[in-house]
Amino acid sequence: MNPGIESISMYIPRYGLDLHDLARARNVDYAKYHQGIGQEYMAVPAPDEDVVTLGTNAARQALQNVDRSEIRTVIFATESGVDQSKAAAIYAHKLLGLPANCRTVEMKQACCSSTSALHFGLSTVAMHPEQKVLIIAADIARYGLGSAGEPTQGGGAVAMVLSADAKILRIDPHVGYYTEDVMDFWRPNYRDEALVDGKYSIKVYLNALENAWKHYKDDSGAGFADFAHFCYHLPFSRMGLKAHLHLARHENAGLGAKELQAQVEPSLAYNRRIGNAYTASLYMGLLSLLETGPKNLTGKRVGLFSYGSGCMGAFFGGKVIEGYRQHLHTRLHQDLLDNRQNLTLAEYEDFYNHVLPATGETYRTDRHRTGSFRLAGIENHQRLYEPVPSMRIMAADAAEARVAAPAV
Ligand code: HMG
16 A cells, blocks of 8 residues: 555645735835745735635646545645635535535644644545545635735645555655644634734744654654655745754754755745745645656655644655656646736735625625636625636636737
8 A cells, every 4th residue: 555645736826926016015125035034926816716716726636637436535724714614625525526425624723734634634545545535725824914924925725635546645654743832823713814923933833843853753763864855834935944954953964055955945946936825835845846856756755844833743754656747737837836917016905905795795706817716706694606617717818918918
């Protein structure tokens, strides 16, 4: 049995903000965003997108070569849930046309519930190797206009199909955990934006890394030198580098700065251009490594650290499987990253400030550029989702290409 990731894909909003524009508007030196926190661009969801549409768009792609009748469990990991009772997984399950004999659930623990979802999913696969599990991690990171966290905002989703016949990454059974009750970042029910003690959150993240790593080492017997590459939860890309240097120092890894940088740098490329996507962030880092890193990672071991504020950390590892490249959606992901519409600062603030009426009255959301699913509106307190015909997606892309083309 080869339990792990059979298929993985990401989806990001089709709009974004260049951080040069944000720096100008907030009167901040762009170098602080670019070098200090390592960000270039922020993904901005449209008013007719939410975690259900983001996640379902990612899952549609991840399921492309999978027999949907084999999916028996859908776990939706998010901290930007749309309902206090009903799981986002149920909306996704319907939009994706999954079989009715399916278990569907939503999970929460800040950014790291996606990793618990992954390990719960793998336990299911170990018990029932004939079944497959769909994990969807989707989030929208919001800190507030003009806040210190603003340049780290972002959003998007990653979906993974887990099976006993992994085609991309075999996941090792050992996991190192660390939990501690701290208030570094949280979002009470009555708020749309997170509250955060930014500098403290970085300290807590590094402490959770040290402790989860120690538990992992004791449990698995593996060490730093067993891994060729590392992926970290990325609230912003510089955090990945900070975390790796911290771990290497703690372990007396004996590697030079260049070697350490090479172990983590390929996992940072997507985050720089997306921003924080909470539960999806670590797995966007994994995609970034697999799709932009060294051409042949077959047989290499990757160490992954998942962090969720509040807080919980988990360290685990996996081995890249021969032939993995042919199962990736690299071209699609790079098209998504390269073909986004730049918002002006005013448009970004309008998107950011858009809210659905809390009274539940009938409301239709304006149509924007989205993927294959959008939030059509609300009626009787019920969210309405609809598929978007691919012709309409292509027409929006073509119209934008015409606008962007230089006049001749
Ligand atoms: P800040 O106060 O804006 O920035 O907050 P700063 O003053 O600390 O500067 C940041 C870095 O830029 C520093 O580098 C500066 O020196 C440098 P460092 O000391 O870290 O090496 N800098 C410059 N560099 C070049 N040119 C310049 C310049 N000026 C300054 N001109 C902070 C930054 C990250 C705290 C803020 O953005 C924030 O609060 N972010 C949100 C919280 C966060 O991301 N925390 C990370 C750990 S917690 C986590 O990962 C969990 C999370 O994802 C949530 C979840 O689990 O659900 C957030």
